Amino acid sequence: MAGSSVGWDDAVTGWPGFSPLAGDRTADACVIGLGASGLAAVEDLVGRGLSVIGLDAGRVAAGAAGRNGGFLLGGPALFLHDAIAAWGPSAVDLYRETLAELRHLKETLSPGVVRPVGSIRLAGLPGPPTDEGDAADRAAEVADCAAHAAALREHGIAVEDYDGPLGRGIFLPDDAATNPAVRATAIAARLEHRAALHENTSVRRIAAGRVVTSHGTVSAGVVVVAVDGRLDALIPSLARRVRxxxxxxxxxxxxxxSRLPCPVYGRHGYDYAQQGADGRLHVGGGRDRFEQAEWTASTAPTEPVQRHIEDVAARMAGGPVTVTHRWGASVGFTADGRPLCTEVAAGVVAIGGYNGTGNLVGPVAARAAVARAVDGTAPPPYFAA
Ligand SMILES: Cc1cc2nc3c(=O)[nH]c(=O)nc-3n(C[C@H](O)[C@H](O)[C@H](O)COP(=O)(O)OP(=O)(O)OC[C@H]3O[C@@H](n4cnc5c(N)ncnc54)[C@H](O)[C@@H]3O)c2cc1C
Known part of the structure; x- marks a missing residue:
């Protein structure tokens, strides 16, 4: 499939960019990866009065952090009832931390960057079921939405039943939407004068106290590696834990x-869409349908997946759509669904493996990584140390 361009980038106007690292430097801390997670680590570190150098191989949020669905959802990739079943009560703690992170974003970013519109989890996709199998899946998913809602209610988290023009499911009023590229560049702009941030600086090797890049070496006692997709390539010792x-x-x-009043995700969250104020839809999905082919470090869009997403887009739009941008990006998956927050060398903590839902979990992991590296605090049990 020819070419790739990112629909969100049209709104990133006037980004001045940061210069590459210019030779060897020393700082208290170095953060690798300037996506939303790395930027949260930078924010936390400068808040502690430390000098910080942040590095990214491309532009700020050149990876998934600027190329995702822009859903700001409470909790991890697993729905709350599934996360509790898998990890125990600490899943609820993570849910609360992600909502706190969302409140922090709303408080610190300009109005409009975060749209507090809630989200809808649908059973199936909008429109009638395609066949008997789809109808059966949808009935099962209605029941799963009820179990999901029960877990949220039990823990005092807001949820409402949804039965409307898009179908049946649940509405989560605490969730929000964003243009992820605008979100990340806005945060980077806020941090610009408090930390030394460098774009187009690829990290080649990481060791305790030393980060070797294409443009010089950074010496720092604390290193946070905030790379979700391709973490296994950057730190080969993690290749058995994150893919x-x-x-x-x-x-x-x-x-x-106003076809979609808020971010909407259906078919157990595998297909999703958000409508911007300009009426455009940003649509993704199909992870379950193309799992084997998508275990790749390539970010090029492919025809079979794009055909599936185009079908999702038409269902979400309620009619035919015209596609203007297509793209892919890398994310990390872990075997048990718990993200990593793990010390890989003295003072070097790596985070990632958000299983496709890192917009809020990533910054929570970043703060845990800083606490691990600076204070020696063990990460909470919802992260794999
Ligand atoms: C299509 C898609 C849709 C998604 N939708 C959602 C969603 O709606 N909601 C949600 O919560 N999550 C979603 N996700 C997942 C989410 O985007 C990621 O989990 C999250 O953005 C990870 O952010 P990060 O900052 O941790 O890492 P990344 O975004 O992966 O950032 C890593 C940064 O590190 C840089 N980097 C990599 N290697 C090096 C190196 N060697 N040297 C220097 N820099 C390097 C990259 O350039 C990049 O900027 C989606 C992901 C994709 C791909």
Whole structure:
């Protein structure tokens, strides 16, 4: 499939960019990866009065952090009831931490960057079931939505039943939407004068106290590696714990206004769409349908996945769509669904493996990584140390 461009980037206007690292430098801390997670680590470290150098191989949020669905959802990739079943009560603690991170974003970013519109989890996709199998899956998913809602209610987290023009499911009023590229560049701009941030600086080797890049070596006692996709390539010792996959999306020309009042995800969250204020849809999905082919470090969009997402887009739009942008990006998956927050060398803590849902969990992991590296505090049990 020819070419790739990212629908979100149209709104990143006037980004001045940061210069590459210029030779060897020393700081208290070095953060590798300037996506939303790495930027949260930078924010936490400068808040502690430490000098910080942040590095990214490309632009700020050149990876998934600037190329995702822009869903700001409470909790990890697993729905709350599934996460509790898998990890125990600490899953609820992580859910609360992600909501706290979302409140922090709303408080610190300009109005409009975070849209506090909630989210809808649908059973199936909008429109009638495609066949008997789809109808049966949808009935099972209605029951799963009820179990999901029960777990949220039991822990005092807001949820409402949804039965509306898009179908049946649940509405989560605490969730929000963002343009992820705008979110990350806005955070980087806020931090610009408090830390030395460098783009187009690829890290080649990491050791205790030393980060070797294409443009010089950084010496720092604390190193946070905030790379979700391709973490296994950057730190080969983690290759058995985190695996890189590609996820793909597309953007459409504007469709009927207010078709999607908030981020919508259906088919157990595998297919998803968000409508921007300009009426365009940003749509992704199909991870379950193309799992084997998508275990790759390539970020090029592919025809079979894009065809599936185009179908999802038409269902979400309620009619045919015109696609204007198509792209892919890398994310990390872990075997038990718990993200990593792990010390890989003295003072070097790596985070990642958010299983496709790192917009809020990533910054929570970043703060845990800083606490691990600076204070020696063990990460909470919802992270794999
Ligand atoms: C298509 C898609 C849709 C998604 N939708 C959602 C969603 O709606 N909600 C949600 O919560 N999550 C979603 N995710 C997952 C989410 O995007 C990621 O979990 C999250 O963005 C990870 O952010 P990060 O900052 O940890 O890492 P990344 O975004 O992976 O950032 C890592 C940064 O490190 C840099 N880097 C990599 N290697 C090096 C190196 N050697 N040297 C220097 N820099 C390096 C990269 O350039 C990049 O900027 C989606 C992901 C994709 C791909």
């Amino acid at each position: 890189t996959a590609r996820l793909q999306m597309l953007t459409t020309a504007p469709v009927s206004a």
